[in-house]
Amino acid sequence: MSIKWYQLLFQLVNFGVLLFILNRFLYRPIVKIIKQRNQRLTDSLKAAESNLKEKEVINQLKLKAAEEAEKEAVKIIEAAKASAKDSGKKIVEEAKDEAQRQVDKKYQLMLAKLSDQEDKIKKNVADLVVTTTSQVLKDSLSPAEQKSIIDSQIKKLEKRLKNK
Amino acid sequence: MAELHISISAEPIFNLGHFEFTNSMLVSLLVSAGLSLVAIRFYQHLKQNKKSNFALFVATVIESLYEFVQSVTPHHAGKFFPLFTTIFLFVIFGSWAELLPGLDTIGLIKVVNGQERFVPLLRAATADVHTTLAIAIFAMASVQIYGYKYQGISYFKKFFNLTNPINFFVGFLEIIAEFSRLISFTFRLFGNIFAGEVLLIVIAFLLPLFGPLPFVALEIFVGFIQALVFAMLTLVFINIAVSSEHH
Numbered sequence: 243m244s245i246k247w248y249q250l251l252f253q254l255v256n257f258g259v260l261l262f263i264l265n266r267f268l269y270r271p272i273v274k275i276i277k278q279r280n281q282r283l284t285d286s287l288k289a290a291e292s293n294l295k296e297k298e299v300i301n302q303l304k305l306k307a308a309e310e311a312e313k314e315a316v317k318i319i320e321a322a323k324a325s326a327k328d329s330g331k332k333i334v335e336e337a338k339d340e341a342q343r344q345v346d347k348k349y350q351l352m353l354a355k356l357s358d359q360e361d362k363i364k365k366n367v368a369d370l371v372v373t374t375t376s377q378v379l380k381d382s383l384s385p386a387e388q389k390s391i392i393d394s395q396i397k398k399l400e401k402r403l404k405n406k
Numbered sequence: 407m408a409e410l411h412i413s414i415s416a417e418p419i420f421n422l423g424h425f426e427f428t429n430s431m432l433v434s435l436l437v438s439a440g441l442s443l444v445a446i447r448f449y450q451h452l453k454q455n456k457k458s459n460f461a462l463f464v465a466t467v468i469e470s471l472y473e474f475v476q477s478v479t480p481h482h483a484g485k486f487f488p489l490f491t492t493i494f495l496f497v498i499f500g501s502w503a504e505l506l507p508g509l510d511t512i513g514l515i516k517v518v519n520g521q522e523r524f525v526p527l528l529r530a531a532t533a534d535v536h537t538t539l540a541i542a543i544f545a546m547a548s549v550q551i552y553g554y555k556y557q558g559i560s561y562f563k564k565f566f567n568l569t570n571p572i573n574f575f576v577g578f579l580e581i582i583a584e585f586s587r588l589i590s591f592t593f594r595l596f597g598n599i600f601a602g603e604v605l606l607i608v609i610a611f612l613l614p615l616f617g618p619l620p621f622v623a624l625e626i627f628v629g630f631i632q633a634l635v636f637a638m639l640t641l642v643f644i645n646i647a648v649s650s651e652h653h
Contacts, residue, residue, distance in 0.1 A: 253540030
């Protein structure tokens with residue numbers, strides 16, 4: 243077995259040509275596809291990471307907004323409670339005033355009615371006394387005596403009414 | 407065929423002047439042509455944006471090999487992948503060619519030195535020392551070229567170091583180591599495939615029909631392992647050469 247240079251050269255050229263053809267038509271396109279796919283994967287991963295970060299920021303904003311809304315709601319409720327308390331007090335006071343006014347009005351009305359009744363009674367009693375006395379004393383007393391007696395009786399009656 | 411035909415060297419099937427065209431050269435050409443056709447066909451499918459099972463299969467095989475190279479040398483996978491894959495594919499198909507039907511039975515009757523001689527038409531490409539030496543030269547030349555490309559002139563300091571006698575001697579040993587790698591590459595592959603071919607011929611002669619079947623399976627495995635070892639060692643040697651450490 244001896245090495246023949248031309249056979250060796252033939253095999254070297256054959257292998258070199260094969261390497262060139264495979265590299266040109268097979269390896270390069272496949273490596274290109276693999277690199278493009280890896281790039282797409284890397285981009286997708288980056289996009290997903292960025293989306294996750296954005297989501298986290300949005301969640302934090304949501305939480306913050308919810309906390310603020312809760313605080314605002316508590317404030318509103320407290321303000322409403324305070325306002326309701328004031329309104330209640332006011333309403334009660336107004337009602338009390340109104341009731342007092344009604345009571346006073348009724349009292350005045352009652353006083354006026356009492357005064358009317360008193361006047362009527364006075365008049366009726368006076369008329370009755372006059373009539374009775376005139377019947378009794380028609381013939382025994384002179385008109386001047388009758389008048390003085392009537393006046394003294396009226397005064398007595400007035401005193402008695404006032405004492406009542 | 408009444409007797410066994412075993413020849414350690416490839417035999418010429420025709421002559422072009424002084425140039426002898428051997429049976430292993432024919433198989434080398436056929437393997438290269440087959441692989442080139444597959445590559446060109448794949449390229450055409452890709453250009454036409456045709457999604458076929460053929461293109462998918464080819465892409466899957468090549469991508470698996472690319473991932474393998476990436477696992478060994480993650481930063482230079484794109485650079486070393488073509489050489490690794492070509493060595494692997496050429497060696498595996500060149501070795502499996504010994505399993506072709508009619509390997510040692512179809513041939514020519516040639517008259518050599520006045521005597522009629524049977525010359526088989528086909529012989530495994532890697533069962534010829536010229537083929538294995540050519541691939542080994544390609545592999546070891548690539549190791550030196552990549553070493554120089556990545557490390558510059560300082561790469562050769564490991565061979566020629568005149569700082570002191572010990573380093574000079576170590577450099578000498580390094581040169582011997584490079585040549586021994588070349589020789590081990592050549593003869594490991596040649597020895598394994600040639601021995602396999604001889605084994606198949608002998609078994610087919612002794613136990614025809616089903617006798618060689620287990621050995622065919624064994625040779626398929628040997629072909630795969632030899633291709634992987636050759637390509638893998640080339641990749642490792644290149645990886646060592648491009649790294650900054652000197653070994």
